[in-house]
Amino acid sequence: MWRSRSNRDREMVVCIACGSSLSRADAREYDKEGDRWERHGKEFEHLCKACYRDLCHQPRKELEALLGDIEEHGLSQEEFLRRYLAEVEARYDPESREERER
Structure with missing residues (x-):
């Protein structure tokens, strides 16, 4: 059966840009491969919302x-x-x- 999302959201993560520690629920996922929708076998890094907003969201092919x-x-x-x-x-x-x- 599927795990409850509430347990996962209580996990603490570290923002890869500024180093702040925050709950996973308050973070944004970052996929260095640029395809966060293809999730099989991946572990994501995380960004706080402020650092995520500062990112350029243009495609970064290659x-x-x-x-x-x-x-x-x-x-x-x-x-x-x-x-x-x-x-x-x-x-x-x-x-x-x-x-x-x-």
């Missing part, structure tokens, strides 16, 4: 993969941003792509 490709332990913020901009340009700028293909 963003997690791009970040994973450029991320490296110990990377400075400056180097991370340099790699990010270079990779975005390489993948999505049509002029840059045309120059590479010549």
